[in-house]
Amino acid sequence: MNMKRKILDLIYHILVLCGAFIMIYPLLWMIFSSFKPTDYVLPTAKQLIPSVWTLDNYKTGWKGFMGYTFATFFKNSFFISITSTFGTLISSSLVAYALQRLDFKLKKPLFILVLSTMMLPPQILMIPQYMWFRRLGWVGTYFPMILPYFFAIQGFFVYLIMNFIQGVPKELDEAAKIDGCSFYGIYFRIILPLIVPAMITSAIFSFIWRWDDYLSALLYVTKPEMRPISLALKLFNDPSAGSDIGATLAMSTLSIVPATILFLIFQKSLVEGIASSGIKG
């Protein structure tokens, strides 16, 4: 009986491991191929591990195109993703506090509006927003890619933080109020320090989504020196840029490094974040 259990367990692990390998095979292929000499990538496509290792793809890829290296594109992406994530965290947590803890007349309708923004995806807003931002003279600037996020426009984050605030004991608010603390004080001194885990989860999702955002870059970035990594990679892969498969895979690999590292470090809070309010991904 015990023996049979052990064998069954072993079979289970082997099957699940094989599945996991198939799941991440495309990524492994990309990573390993980026270390193959570029002429070998396609002829040895079914061989995962390179027989000759080289860093040439990274050297040629990093040089970029049209006079800008990938350092510029990475810098741009970090700038956009970090500032818009910062805005998302501040604004979403303020709104979440109001909707979870404060009592005011329009609270219910506002909450419903927040939820409906989750149903109203950016692709639908693409044309309307473009026309509006054009009127405002924002095309060609980073404003459309950063400023809206300072105004809690992603209901997902408000909702995620609200759920978390719900778990903070209300007695803490009450005690602070008795001590003469205002609502603003309560937010800064009590709520904010206690919702750090939700803020981390939100920060990571926000960062990754902003990093991957190709549509806004396509619509609003007009100058080559302002291109974020998403747009730059796409252009780098185009036949007009030479389309060096090794270099493209090398830069693609580099472009997923930040998201992968964040995922590996904060895996647990991401998994819980998705599980508890379960949207997107």
Added chain:
Amino acid sequence: MDKKKNFRQWLGQEKVAGYVFSLPFIIGFLMFMLIPMILSLYFSFCKYDIQNPAKFIGLRNYINIFTDDASFWKALKVTCYYALIGTPLKVIFALIIALILAKDTKLTGFYRAAYYLPSIIGGSVAVAILWRRMFEPTGTINAILSVVFPGITNFNWFGEGSAIWVLIILTVWQFGSSMLIFLSSLKQINRELYEAAEVDGANRWRQFWKITLPLLTPTIFFNLVQQTINSFLAFTQSKLITDGQPNDSTLFYTLYVYKKAFPNMGKSQMGYASALAWIMLIIISAVTALLFWSRNKWVYED
């Protein structure tokens, strides 16, 4: 001095503080959603190419879309096909893997991470490029397949019938977040139900159909709604991998809207694109309403 104090007192009231804290969202909603939507509703009744002032033409755009636009119907068909096949496949995959990974072992954390990783980076341009390269005739997919099926060399994945499948495979591959949601609801199922069933002599198979599945229907519903909306809006990956080709066989609706608004050649048709976007919004609302209507037919509630 007194005025300042009064103001602070006023700000300190709960009914005022509520609005102060909500202010970012109120402004954001007006500035970045409501105004653009109203603007685009107006332009959907106009002939508008961005360069020149808009000209009001009434319902002409809408009439043209429904009566004189083969690409519109094609885009609708392609999008429905993608949503109707991709979404159920994705949710079923998510459920099966969640059931398998529900068992707690020392390696479970690692397994979950591995199955979820594609969802985390799947939206990136890097993965789109990778997908295009992998499915090329000389790419790694054909190379691996030819080991098992020697006849398959140089199969053209980007042909008219199969190109959409390249995109369906890509979306199904990213079942990770649905899987995590399933896992968390699996954990919430009361163990005693299974123990009781065991006493009654129900085997594992019966337990699944009579306990697990009914109790999971709310989660299945949630995932279906979420993923259906997502698949109606697929843009980046189709733009990058196939760009609607060949012969419009992967022309997703949002891609079509984009092409009308920002064509490679010729004039932009912003008014027309606005009308298309509004039709899309109505379709999505209708599909969501339909899903919610079907809810009490099959979703279990206690």
